[in-house]
Amino acid sequence: MIAAALRRCLLILWVLPGTLVGLTFGLLALATGGGCRRRSIILEFWGGAVTWMLKHCTPLPGGVSGMTLGHVVIGRSPEALDFCREHELVHVRQYERWGPFFIPVYLLLSVIIYFRGGHAYFDNPFEREAYEEAP
């Protein structure tokens, strides 16, 4: 019991750099009319400026439904978060494996893949794993 609680605390700390980035976007969502809910140790935020960002500031035409940042998932709406939850949970597990290295490794792989002629998003191994587990 204590070992499980300690493990959970260490996991939260390991993922904290990504979570802090996610909380920044979460606060932006709340400050611009969005909402928030908790699912286990994951916080989900939606709406406001985050919805605009997910529509216009991603590598995919038309944007994405959601994005995982540590133990935070941001989405266009509560319905969008429901739609992409399984996919985003794969990214949560990836964050728990890679910790503070997830964001730089993800971005570095996307840049390398792009300059080698691939698709920065769909050919990224983190996305390929997520789409294989939760299409």
Ligand SMILES: [Zn+2]
């Ligand atoms: Zn993904």
